[in-house]
Amino acid sequence: MLGNVRLAVQHLSFVILMYGGRFGVHLGSAVPCFSCPYVYGCGGNCYLMGLQGYIGFGLTWAQLWGYQGLRALFWLVVFAAAASLLGKLWCGFVCPFGLVSDWLTYLRRFLGVASLRLSRAARARLAPVKYFLLAWLALGPVLVNLGLLHPDFYLPFCQICPGKSLLPLFEGEAKYLTLELTNSVTLSLSVVLMAASGLTVAGSFFRERLFCVFCPMLALFNLLRPLALARIVKDPGLCQGCGACSRSCMMDMDELWLEREHDSGDDGECLGCGGCVEACSSRGCLSLKFLGGTVVGSSPELARGLRTGGGRARG
């Protein structure tokens, strides 16, 4: 049931965020997911671009206390509020790029191709990449402003983000699947972008949400996690240790399964998809909570619905 709700919300979000501008909907410049501004007529702008832009505009001390600073602060507050409101549900339920990745997963399942699983050690090695990318997108514009980087490194993360090349395809625009031969910097960045895009498509086919492992937005969510109002919570005392939550996790997390002391369920790479809540047959062991109140709790009935095909099956 939860999986079906998620699927419906994902597709509705995709339509709004990808095409909303065409019918007058625009959610501003602080959308906490990959709502790519390179998509003509999109319904909101990914905050990562805004963040780079505000840094890239080079706030001087005077500007910091003036309108420019206020504007940057305003969108930061809006982003923090939105990110806190739904927490990682933005990743699991809303992100258009995540849905595209999920489509590749559905295709793989349809073709009967085996999934690739990342071990805990592999995830541990890859996890810092998202923080590196977050640092890069924050530091790059500063270096450009200081004249230490070529101006074409402006928006340094967007230049290599696969969302920039792949999402515009859904409005018929292929011009970001190009190599830009203008100069060596644009050429290098576009080669990286094309390579990252190709690897993302291939990787997302074999492994659910592979790009999310590297996503700097997820890194931001992790930093803002103490503020999140929507969370997945575990009651360790009710856990039967069956491991269904781990097997259902699209990010291959087993931390939740092994957690025996704390109630936190959405650490690290968790995308807030709720798959674990749906898979768990121990009543009340796992729950999706908002402001402390349970929205959905695990139960035998919910888990049975998943097993009988009423929800998302992992594979």
Add this chain to the structure above:
Amino acid sequence: MFWLAAPPLSRAGEASIYILDLAPPELAKSGLARAEAGLVVLAGGRAAAAKASDVAAEFFWSLRTAYLRGGDDHDAGVGYYQAASGAAGTVVTAGGYSSVDLRARVVAGGGVEHFAQTVFNLYGREGSSAADDSLAPVPAPAWPLFELTSPEPLYWPQTGQTFFLKFIPGDRGDRTVGADDGASDHDAVSDHDGAGAKTIVADNDAPADNNNGGGPGGRGLPLTVWEEDSPAPLFEIWAGADGVYAFTPPADPGLDAAGATSAKKLIFVRALPGGGTASLTLLVHRSREARRDLPLGLGVFFLAMLGGGGLIVAGRRGARY
């Protein structure tokens, strides 16, 4: 020659006050002060006003006025707003950007008039509440005017983009301009045989093939094209049979090597009867699209996709369904 320079808009959306360089190059080079005007954006990106600074007496300018036009042709709110000379104006924010047509006039010694115009994207600040009503629209001045159009509406003027310039003499009669210019209050006299204007090809880095050889193919007076700080005009352009000058800025390796927001000023100058000039300054950026290579991009994309997929298939461990 009198020319009007738009500011480099490398910080789009950030500032609402721009400094305009109104100094004729020959005066600037002689060490005289440069004149400036502050540009104040009004709400919605549809209007703006200029505040001229005091003009030094040694410029011998007896009059200077700047007008701004905001918005686009589809915008019912388009209008001219006279410079609030000496007043600070009200800084009102604007969402997005607007193509602005800025014009100015100076009267040099001897009463010779010079006109300057520039077209550029004007960015305002977001979150404005209302337009500044203190600046009432005034009728457009009957000055010589360049109408600048392009069949390729792009974000900002770029190399490789074709522009059409139509010269409208206003009430400064120009008997060499065709009646189809539409705004002339003088009869037209056709000097040429009506061949089409020559477009300067831009798809290479070579110097532009810069004119059509003295212009008998077109009619009217030629436009001389200057680049900022160039000691002499780069070339001339002649109008086609319809009185329209066609021009495609060629690729510029200097711009290509610089950042995407870098731009150069191209100045189109046309002589006026009585010794004056009318100029249009165009801020030209590098082409955003000309150097994109789709086949190469797709090649790298698919290579990476197949390579990555192949590596996974070859090296996968712990596969499960």
